[in-house]
Amino acid sequence: MTMKLKHDLIVTIVNKGRSERIVKASKAAGAEGGTILFARGTGVRETKTLFGIPVEPEKEMVLTIVPEAISDEVLEAIVKAGDLRKPGAGIAFVLPVKSVAGICHLEPEATSPDNVICD
Secondary structure, eight states: OEEOOOEEEEEEEEETTOHHHHHHHHHHTTOOOOEEEEEEOOOGGGOEEETTEEEOOEEEEEEEEEEGGGHHHHHHHHHHHTTTTSTTSEEEEEEEESOEEOOEEEOTTOSSTTSEEEO
16 A cells, blocks of 8 residues: 655765765654665766776665655755765755655554554
8 A cells, every 4th residue: 555645755875885874864863764775876076997997986875765844854964974065975865755655663552563553
């Protein structure tokens, strides 16, 4: 079942090895976690070659779905944790989520999976 609630997707792309701090900051700001994907790509400041062969830097992409109400706070925490105001440090942006499935949580006092709250 898909839920028609207001969520945002925060996409963060950083250099390899920096995604864990992004997830940690996101969680501290209210997100429940994130998904880390490995990626390749270059920005304007990253064009490098090795013996004349272009080298694509390794990146990590963090996908974080959050309620729309906290997306600004989570984004700001990500920007600070990743030092994203520094040129070449990475990029983060927010996209609206039209619908979502699979975001369900056990109630704190729940004793079985039948007692779930779906956002």
